[in-house]
Amino acid sequence: MATTTIFYAALTIGLIGIIAAVILYFVSKIFHVEEDPRIDAVQACLPGANCGGCGFAGCRAMAEAMVSSMDLKIAYCPGGDYDKIGEILGIKAEARDPQVCVVRCNGTCENAPSKVHYDSAMTCAFANSLYAGESACPFGCLGCGDCVAACSFDAIHINPETHLPEVDEDKCVGCKACAKACPRGVLEIRNKGKNNRRVYVACNNKEKGAVARKNCTAACIGCGKCAKTCPFEAITVTDNLAYIDFEKCKACRKCVAECPTGAIHAVNFPEKKAPVAVETTAPETAKTNANPVES
């Protein structure tokens, strides 16, 4: 009795399986979707973080768009291996400068001492809607770490000593997720520059010089000395804030020496030419070359 039950059960299930297999075979033939194998290959050349920095829903969507349009310029992924993608698609990849995130604020605890203590939800979005910030600079970094939460590559962290974010250049792919998350636009995506050497203004304060200096000794006061010094016309001063155009900048560092507050930072230059070292000399220059009044 028991053996026949088992036999019939096995037979029924087996028959259902065979019928289903036949149906599935025909269904897969009828509804077959022709997919370009290159999409998979292109996707493998992308970082796979699905950060959305390129403007597409994810890495797969970007790969699909690239293959269907056969155009590498459709979107830019800083982490993508363009030479390999070019090889797969049979087009020549144009060279692009790699980009990296820079923090345009140097309001460390020393440069911009805290006047009030923030004790609420640790998110910059809320802090920004509440008040000007612990140092009372309404343009500077709030230090709550919305950029850290936004980064898919673990490339940005808050330094517990300075309360400012620091970018790990090796991990940063320049996807702009942090720059979008920052409510104050402190973070900027710039070209990495030759040998990773770059010069930028580490300040975002658009107030008049005297006001900006009141809250932070390392603030850009908009004096325009850098713009006058620059031999390549790369520096412009708008709203009391200097900006260095990374396309024009040749990293000569003349502006770094000229800045009275040490707001212009030069990174990854060899140590030998000592006077331009970044944070160490900045406060001293600020004291000696102080230019308290402007415009």
Add this chain to the structure above:
Amino acid sequence: MNDRIPQLAGELATEITKELKSDIKKLGRKTFRLGGVHPEANKFAHSADVVTFPLPDQAVVYMTQHLGAPATPVVKKGDKVKVGQLIGEAQTFMCANIHAPISGTVNRVDMIADISGYKKPAVIIDREGDEWDESIDTTPDIIRDIKLSKEEIIARMKSCGIVGLGGACFPTHIKYMLKPEQKCEYLIVNAAECEPYISTDNRVILERTEQCMIGIEAALIASGASKAVIGIENNKPEAIAALVEMAKKFTNIEVQPLEMKYPQGAEKQLIKAITGRSVPNGALPISVGCIVNNITTMYVLYQAVQKNKPIVQAYTTVSGKSIPKEQCKIFRLRLGTSIRDVLNAVGIPEDTGKIISGGPMMGKAIANLDAYISKGMGSLLFMNEKESLRGETRPCLRCGKCVSACPMGLQPYMLHALSDLKRYEDCEHYGIMNCIECGCCSFSCPSFRPLVDMIRVGKAKTGAMIRARNAAK
């Protein structure tokens, strides 16, 4: 019901017996149903008289003293102004006029940091004497009869820059500009003053009872409502007795004592307590035939309608646990007075941890003390260091205290989590836009989680998302 209070009170409204107090407690059982909390009342300035603060030598008048767009300055450097003269004109819909609080010369029009530390446009006036504009009646006489029509009263609200003095500073005239299909049945006057420490409304009622009543009458004409109800928490027996006594002289004003419960003074909760009606989600009180206004707003409305006097003064309670009780005061201040001067007049205690503008539940900690008094700054509170620090934030226990405390029937722990995860579509689904930001959830949380703070972030982002979606349609 209202007849029994003055009978017990006798002729003198201020003589409050124990029986009357218990009677008011018994009568004032009305309240809203859902949620609510009972913070310590700490009404230290309850019996303090209103003190007129000396005129400032320089006034810094912000152009944003209300909800909405900033007013446009209409004076320039060197202009002579008189008290009550228009200096900031409302040029957009959500805006209110700003008037000179002192007479003198305009020093400059500049950007000055407000209590948040952000710079706001402001007019700075150097004082010379105290000369009022000729159109303003500065006599202390009480004018009983209202001669203005409905339209004229609403126009006066607008020209005198009347804003809600309960804290939100919503331009009052907008509330009264009804569409043809809308009809106001009840004018609800909010005298609940449910926030701890603040006693401004209480003192304004006691010292200016008749003026408040005439203001309500003017608002009745403006709204077209047949009945006004004053909702007042039963911890103010003197004020209740004074109002009931005065209400006898007015035909359609009623006083309704309410149970002490926070947030009794919130618009939707007050309507629920008094009329039993629920305002639908996302709708305004007018959808259930109500307009809600604060009682101090009614007092300034009286001044505007009967004396053509714009808002040039603020009534500010200065209180706190760390200052001696006799120092807890209510100041009548000119707008633009330096906050530091006001605080120094009381004396900043040694152990002050933070100073709050507004009540401890919904108020805002002052990040910049070098700011100036603006309309609707109902109180300045000293919090000592112990009070002002939050406890260490611990993980959510799922105890549900925030859910029981929420007067809007929301799930604050969930909204906090969704807002933290930036899932704003789910936030919308969970009703984040109904949050009134009363702070009951944060108050009741045993893990000291910043619930209302995070919900406010989510509410702002969700609101932006909904607006963008509607604009796309």
